Structure formats: structure tokens, C-alpha cells
Amino acid sequence: MYKIDKLLKQKQSLFHTRDLALLWGISNNNTLYTTIKRYLKKGVLIPIYKGFYSTISLDKIDPLTLGFSYLHRFSYLSCETILIKEGVIFQKESYLTFVSNLSKKFTIANYSFLVRKLKEEFLFNPFGIEKKENIFVATLERAVADLLYLNPYFHFDNKKIIKWNGVKKIQKEVGYL
Numbered sequence: 333m334y335k336i337d338k339l340l341k342q343k344q345s346l347f348h349t350r351d352l353a354l355l356w357g358i359s360n361n362n363t364l365y366t367t368i369k370r371y372l373k374k375g376v377l378i379p380i381y382k383g384f385y386s387t388i389s390l391d392k393i394d395p396l397t398l399g400f401s402y403l404h405r406f407s408y409l410s411c412e413t414i415l416i417k418e419g420v421i422f423q424k425e426s427y428l429t430f431v432s433n434l435s436k437k438f439t440i441a442n443y444s445f446l447v448r449k450l451k452e453e454f455l456f457n458p459f460g461i462e463k464k465e466n467i468f469v470a471t472l473e474r475a476v477a478d479l480l481y482l483n484p485y486f487h488f489d490n491k492k493i494i495k496w497n498g499v500k501k502i503q504k505e506v507g508y509l
Contacts, residue, residue, distance in 0.1 A: 335367060336376060340387060346401040349383040369434070380440060390441035396467050397404055397447045399428055405430035408461050408468035411448060411482070414475035422489045430454065431478055459505040473498035474506075481508045 335356045339347075342355070349364065358364045368385070371377040377385040384402055385471070386393065400407060411429040416422045427444035435449040462465025470478060476499045477487050487492065501507045 336371070342387075344401075345386055345388045346380075346398065347377075347385050347387075348404055352385070353490065354388075376481065381438075393441075395428060395441075395443040398440055398443065400428060400467055402438065402440060402445075403430065403432060403436075403447065405432055405434075406455065408469075408470055410470035410475045411479045412446075414470050414472060415479070415488070418472045418475075420472070420476070420488050420490050420494060448478075450478070450481075454481070454506050454508065459507045460502045467472065471498075473502050477502040477506065477508055486491070498500065 338355055339352075347355070349368065352368060352472060353359070355365050356364075356367065358367065362494040368377060372379060372385075377387065378389065380390065380398075381402065382385055390398070407430045409428065410431045412425045413422065416423075416425060427446045430445065430447045431450050432447050433449060433452055433455055434447060436445075436447040438445050439446075460471045460477065462466050462471060463469075472493075473495055476488070476494055480499070480503070500509075
């Protein structure tokens with residue numbers, strides 16, 4: 333099977349350089365970069381960032397999938413993004429907020445992302461994290477617990493809809509308290 337066939341038959345459309353090496357079974361870096369360069373020139377691969385590519389135009393990719401794929405490590409959607417979605421804070425943030433084991437800000441295709449760093453002992457505790465369509469998402473209570481851990485003085489606009497017993501339970505289970 334040709335490399336292009338393997339690439340285009342994948343369900344995913346976002347690839348890092350190492351993903352392509354594994355997919356194509358290429359261990360020689362010169363061969364890998366030459367192949368990538370050829371597919372970039374043909375328009376089969378679209379460059380997003382150095383070492384990060386797509387097979388479809390960025391406007392057709394869900395921004396959450398784009399952010400998670402770019403990070404290429406365990407992370408989940410949390411903090412302000414969840415609180416805005418649930419109506420706990422009213423201001424609109426111009427970025428999507430993830431939690432991972434690094435702190436980072438980046439922009440891809442007019443989407444801005446903020447990654448907040450958590451210690452791995454808290455990050456990998458699955459309590460209050462759900463998997464939705466291959467993306468991990470914090471529940472409202474986990475997002476509140478995460479944000480209070482990261483910023484104990486954070487102001488919530490609509491405190492009434494927060495189940496504070498659930499937040500306390502998550503804080504204890506995760507180890508924030």
C-alpha cells in the first residue's frame with residue numbers, strides 16, 4: 333500500500349511527525365522529512381505548526397480536537413471554558429482552557445488556547461472527568477475544583493448552580509484539600 337493511501341485512509345486528520353513515521357514505518361529521519369516535504373508540496377499535508385500537519389483544511393476541524401491533538405499529551409477541557417459553558421461565569425473568554433502537565437498559550441487558525449499546569453498526581457486522577465467523543469472533559473464540579481486549586485480567589489458570577497458538596501468531594505478525592 334502506498335504511503336498516501338495509508339495516510340488518507342486514517343480516521344484522524346491531524347498528525348505529528350512521529351505519528352507519520354509510525355504510520356509509514358519509516359525510521360530514517362531523512363526519508364521521513366523528504367516524504368513529508370513532498371506531500372506538503374503536493375498539498376496532501378497542510379502545515380499547522382512545525383512537526384504538526386493536517387490532511388484537511390483547518391476550518392473543517394473542531395477547535396477542541398485541534399487543541400488536544402496539538403498538545404499530544406494527556407489533557408482535558410476544564411476551568412473557564414466549562415464554567416462559561418455551564419453559565420457559572422458570564423464573561424466570554426477568547427480562549428479554550430485545558431489542564432495538562434505543562435503551562436502554555438498557543439493559537440491555531442484563529443483559535444486561542446490556554447493550558448494550565450497541574451501536578452501529575454492531580455492531573456491523572458479521573459474523578460470528575462468524562463470522555464466525550466475522544467476528548468476528556470471536566471464536569472462542572474471538577475472544573476470548579478481545578479480552578480479553585482489554581483486560583484483560590486477566583487470569582488464565580490453564578491454560584492447558585494454549583495453543587496458545592498460535589499466540589500468538596502472532588503477536592504478530597506483528587507487531593508486538593
